[in-house]
Amino acid sequence: MHPAHAPEAEEFRGRVRAFLAANLPPGWSGIGSITDRHEADEFVSAWRTVLFEHGLLAVAWPKKYGGAGLSKLEQVVLVEELAKAGVPAMGYNDTFGIKMLGNTLLRWGTEAQRQWFLPRILSGDDLWCQGYSEPGAGSDLAALRTSATLDGDRWVIDGQKLWTSRAREANWIFLLARTDPHAPLHRGISFLLVPLDQPGVEVRPIRALSGESEFNEVFFTGATTAAGNIVGDVNQGWTVAMTLLGHERGEEAATNPILFRAEFDRLLVMSRCAGARTDPVVRDRLADAYIRMETMRYLGMRILTGVLHGDGHLGPEASISKLYWSEYHQRLTDLALDVLGADALVTDGRLPLRAFRTDDPGAPNTSGSWLGAWYNATAGTIYAGSSEVQRNILGETVLGLPKEPSSTS
Numbered sequence: 001m002h003p004a005h006a007p008e009a010e011e012f013r014g015r016v017r018a019f020l021a022a023n024l025p026p027g028w029s030g031i032g033s034i035t036d037r038h039e040a041d042e043f044v045s046a047w048r049t050v051l052f053e054h055g056l057l058a059v060a061w062p063k064k065y066g067g068a069g070l071s072k073l074e075q076v077v078l079v080e081e082l083a084k085a086g087v088p089a090m091g092y093n094d095t096f097g098i099k100m101l102g103n104t105l106l107r108w109g110t111e112a113q114r115q116w117f118l119p120r121i122l123s124g125d126d127l128w129c130q131g132y133s134e135p136g137a138g139s140d141l142a143a144l145r146t147s148a149t150l151d152g153d154r155w156v157i158d159g160q161k162l163w164t165s166r167a168r169e170a171n172w173i174f175l176l177a178r179t180d181p182h183a184p185l186h187r188g189i190s191f192l193l194v195p196l197d198q199p200g201v202e203v204r205p206i207r208a209l210s211g212e213s214e215f216n217e218v219f220f221t222g223a224t225t226a227a228g229n230i231v232g233d234v235n236q237g238w239t240v241a242m243t244l245l246g247h248e249r250g251e252e253a254a255t256n257p258i259l260f261r262a263e264f265d266r267l268l269v270m271s272r273c274a275g276a277r278t279d280p281v282v283r284d285r286l287a288d289a290y291i292r293m294e295t296m297r298y299l300g301m302r303i304l305t306g307v308l309h310g311d312g313h314l315g316p317e318a319s320i321s322k323l324y325w326s327e328y329h330q331r332l333t334d335l336a337l338d339v340l341g342a343d344a345l346v347t348d349g350r351l352p353l354r355a356f357r358t359d360d361p362g363a364p365n366t367s368g369s370w371l372g373a374w375y376n377a378t379a380g381t382i383y384a385g386s387s388e389v390q391r392n393i394l395g396e397t398v399l400g401l402p403k404e405p406s407s408t409s
């Protein structure tokens, strides 16, 4: 089933296709076909500028903040077409700036915050990262200990964040800080916007198993931010934080499956070339992956329909989507490494550009691309809340099971 959307959205699809035909290099076959890492990074950056100049970043944001004032459905159509063409829908730090913070400011930010920060996110003047996790506060996020104290017209921040992706490229961080040490844990937290380029902030890279250093530790020692850089009320940051997590987990539910399909098709080709498609066990695992991928596609459509016909916000379905694709991806990439066999022991070719989701569309069937996708898949059931945490959320909020005992509420 390949459903068409409403006529206005399909008309918009035609415009996006015309834009792609006019702006992609001749013979373009996907970002994965650029085999040199440096060149690929440069393409992403230049492509982001093209999207920005054509008003195609954050198209569902209101025009007054730099968006295009289009519907969520048109936004999905745009991302669908970009995914099919194998080009990114945004730059690397935009996951934090546009998808997470920008969408959250639209709901909880003051008018002044929206007018100042949203256009700067789109122009690329501000690059954001996410300061949630800490040593001792990951799944149990409400246990966080980084503190913020109001001193006249500024907040003073002390503490440490951990696993902060792309903090070295960012110049701002949104973070959760404890602003009332005496309140119950969830009720003493505030959501702050903090500039990184200041003496009280130190960013240290962490080297991952893949050899890359996508994430970092960030230390705050008397760092400051203006008193007005708080989103939501003082000590009410938990609600803001949960809205943001909904965007982090579920925003791409409808468009993710396009990229997963491209990756699956590539595995089929590799299995055929390796002669593995005649192996009954491989055939069985491929069929299983195909069924799961198709289920993910229908799940995505269902979630999109719910968002379009509901209040426009994601609830527990964000957890369903996140749980589903991340566990699917581990199965699929395990299978890819089994098909590669001993070749998987040597990294040949570049790793995927993003540390999240699938490999780059159009990538050649190299061990580097599959190993990188496998590393990403391993992390996929941890970041944005582990699978166990998603199951707890679904158990409690959807199935109505008793809450698990906790010392934090």
Ligand SMILES: Cc1cc2nc3c(=O)[nH]c(=O)nc-3n(C[C@H](O)[C@H](O)[C@H](O)COP(=O)(O)OP(=O)(O)OC[C@H]3O[C@@H](n4cnc5c(N)ncnc54)[C@H](O)[C@@H]3O)c2cc1C
Residues within 6 Å of the ligand: 129, 130, 131, 132, 133, 134, 136, 137, 138, 139, 140, 162, 163, 164, 165, 166, 215, 355, 379, 382, 383, 384, 385, 386, 387, 388, 389, 392, 404
């Ligand atoms: C690639 C990557 C990028 C990341 N980027 C960022 C970022 O930019 N910003 C940021 O703030 N954080 C980031 N994180 C951190 C991420 O959010 C945390 O790793 C995650 O929330 C899990 O926390 P933890 O690592 O402390 O593990 P823990 O919370 O210590 O969990 C350890 C294990 O115990 C299980 N567990 C914990 N509690 C329960 C429970 N109640 N019931 C059942 N099982 C439980 C977990 O599922 C897990 O298997 C990133 C992580 C990764 C892997």
